[in-house]
Amino acid sequence: MNLDVGFRSRRVRERLIKLLQKKGITHPEVLDAIRTIPRHEFVYEALGHQAYDDTALPIGHEQTISQPYIVALMTQALLQGDPLQRILEIGTGSGYQTAVLAKLVPQVYTVERIGSLIRSARQRFADMGILNVEMKLDDGHAGWEEKAPYDAIIVTAAPTRVPTRLFNQLKMGGRMVVPVGPDRQDQQLLALTRTEEGFEQQDLGIVRFVPMRQGAR
Numbered sequence: 001m002n003l004d005v006g007f008r009s010r011r012v013r014e015r016l017i018k019l020l021q022k023k024g025i026t027h028p029e030v031l032d033a034i035r036t037i038p039r040h041e042f043v044y045e046a047l048g049h050q051a052y053d054d055t056a057l058p059i060g061h062e063q064t065i066s067q068p069y070i071v072a073l074m075t076q077a078l079l080q081g082d083p084l085q086r087i088l089e090i091g092t093g094s095g096y097q098t099a100v101l102a103k104l105v106p107q108v109y110t111v112e113r114i115g116s117l118i119r120s121a122r123q124r125f126a127d128m129g130i131l132n133v134e135m136k137l138d139d140g141h142a143g144w145e146e147k148a149p150y151d152a153i154i155v156t157a158a159p160t161r162v163p164t165r166l167f168n169q170l171k172m173g174g175r176m177v178v179p180v181g182p183d184r185q186d187q188q189l190l191a192l193t194r195t196e197e198g199f200e201q202q203d204l205g206i207v208r209f210v211p212m213r214q215g216a217r
């Protein structure tokens with residue numbers, strides 16, 4: 001990974017880290033992943049100067065790279081509990097959240113429904129020497145059955161309800177972080193832990209993600 005950052009870039013990254021800490025992100029490894037992963041490589045060159053602001057940015061195809069605070073919040077929620085070995089992400093998008101996870105977890109699987117987003121994310125991983133990510137073009141409602149079960153699942157597009165097939169690919173005791181709610185409106189960010197009886201639910205707050213759509217293209 002290219003860690004050769006200039007003074008200005010290091011300074012703007014530190015400003016972002018301080019902001020995340022102020023907002024309640026305390027996990028040192030999550031903060032460190034956000035500090036070292038070059039978010040400017042995941043956005044259009046023309047938006048590079050905004051890459052370390054705490055905002056979502058367009059990545060084409062009406063999709064967005066998530067706000068750093070939300071990436072940090074979801075990652076921190078996933079990392080509570082036992083160390084994770086294998087994790088599934090739905091909604092690769094730019095690949096930024098994937099790259100954060102790849103720094104923290106030995107094996108990351110990621111599913112995206114738009115082929116050209118997969119291709120550019122794959123190129124970024126290759127350029128950064130990220131080798132522990134496997135990608136698949138598909139509708140994430142079906143998860144990635146062949147590689148299941150997972151220690152954790154993160155969904156970065158909003159389904160209207162929790163997709164059962166996906167949830168069933170979690171290990172017992174595993175956790176899914178998912179924004180659930182109607183298209184283009186506020187959604188509830190949930191952390192669901194799989195139990196023998198079903199699941200335990202923790203609410204992480206209100207968020208706004210792009211909708212989880214049907215089918216792949």
Ligand code: SAH
Nearest residue numbers: 065091093094097113139140156157212213
């Ligand atoms: N984590 C991404 C956020 C991308 S936005 C990032 O950091 O850049 C959400 C992504 O979910 C989009 O790329 C969108 O195409 C994808 N998506 C939407 N519905 C999906 C589905 N059913 N299966 C897989 N990916 C989906």
